Amino acid sequence: MTDIQKETSRKGKLIVVASSNGGSGKSSIASNLGVSLAQNGHKTVVLDNNFYFSDMHVFFDKKYKHNISGIFENYADIDEKTIELYLTQYNMKNLYVIPGTNTPEDGEQIEDEKYLKVINHLTFAADYIIVDLVNGFSDLNLSLLDMCHHMIIISNSNLNTVLNTKKYVDIVEQLNLTCELHLIINKYSKNKNLSQKQIETLLDHEGLMYIKNEEKLMAKAINIGIPAIILNKASAYSKKINELGKRVTAFSIGGE
Ligand SMILES: Nc1ncnc2c1ncn2[C@@H]1O[C@H](COP(=O)(O)OP(=O)(O)OP(=O)(O)O)[C@@H](O)[C@H]1O
Numbered sequence: 001m002t003d004i005q006k007e008t009s010r011k012g013k014l015i016v017v018a019s020s021n022g023g024s025g026k027s028s029i030a031s032n033l034g035v036s037l038a039q040n041g042h043k044t045v046v047l048d049n050n051f052y053f054s055d056m057h058v059f060f061d062k063k064y065k066h067n068i069s070g071i072f073e074n075y076a077d078i079d080e081k082t083i084e085l086y087l088t089q090y091n092m093k094n095l096y097v098i099p100g101t102n103t104p105e106d107g108e109q110i111e112d113e114k115y116l117k118v119i120n121h122l123t124f125a126a127d128y129i130i131v132d133l134v135n136g137f138s139d140l141n142l143s144l145l146d147m148c149h150h151m152i153i154i155s156n157s158n159l160n161t162v163l164n165t166k167k168y169v170d171i172v173e174q175l176n177l178t179c180e181l182h183l184i185i186n187k188y189s190k191n192k193n194l195s196q197k198q199i200e201t202l203l204d205h206e207g208l209m210y211i212k213n214e215e216k217l218m219a220k221a222i223n224i225g226i227p228a229i230i231l232n233k234a235s236a237y238s239k240k241i242n243e244l245g246k247r248v249t250a251f252s253i254g255g256e
């Protein structure tokens with residue numbers, strides 16, 4: 001564990017949203033959960049850790065003054081107070097977004113230790129920091145997992161993804177993390193793919209949250225850059241995201 005991770009006087013809680021397979025719905029869940037937490041009065045920052053193919057700005061269509069590259073350009077001047085100046089407020093109270101890079105070349109400039117330091121600064125600026133994690137177990141991802149309070153693992157309900165999720169969860173369990181694990185089956189469709197019973201047997205896990213397939217709403221949300229939970233707060237998707245928000249905040253009460 002690095003010195004950065006050892007700092008204990010943090011205020012905000014780190015939430016990482018992860019998956020074994022691409023396209024599972026991480027960025028959608030990270031962005032919508034950000035809205036839900038903000039709507040419930042928690043100051044929340046959402047950011048991308050895919051530095052090569054960032055897309056958080058697509059989920060929140062907005063003019064951004066700074067992205068993660070801007071933070072790195074001004075790294076020497078940034079601390080736990082000045083980090084506030086680099087946050088872009090989304091069109092609502094309590095929600096802030098730091099988009100990723102503009103190009104993969106910009107991604108080359110991001111250094112792991114400095115990124116972790118930025119995350120640490122953010123914990124002084126917000127109640128929740130949601131990191132949309134790039135797939136895999138890079139050193140940076142492992143450090144983020146070590147620091148996090150909540151890990152949300154997203155799977156889909158097709159056999160290949162569930163089998164990979166099982167491998168992923170096994171590795172995460174071997175890491176002996178102190179964070180709360182939330183396992184979600186996203187894009188679930190009752191009559192397609194595996195049944196809930198089959199999924200739970202394959203994953204050997206109980207208490208899974210199922211979020212149903214809502215293609216039309218989710219596609220529209222991305223295409224116009226407004227999170228689904230704002231577009232249609234009565235949708236099944238939005239209700240599940242609010243339920244996830246409640247789980248996260250319930251677990252967070254009472255400290256680390
Ligand atoms: N519950 C859902 N129902 C239907 N479509 C969904 C659902 N959740 C996400 N999607 C769609 O799935 C696609 C992938 O979603 P998203 O970009 O959030 O996944 P991701 O895990 O972040 O992908 P990547 O691995 O590329 O970062 C998008 O087109 C999104 O609209």
Ligand SMILES: [Mg+2]
Pocket residue numbers: 026027028055132
């Ligand atoms: Mg994504």
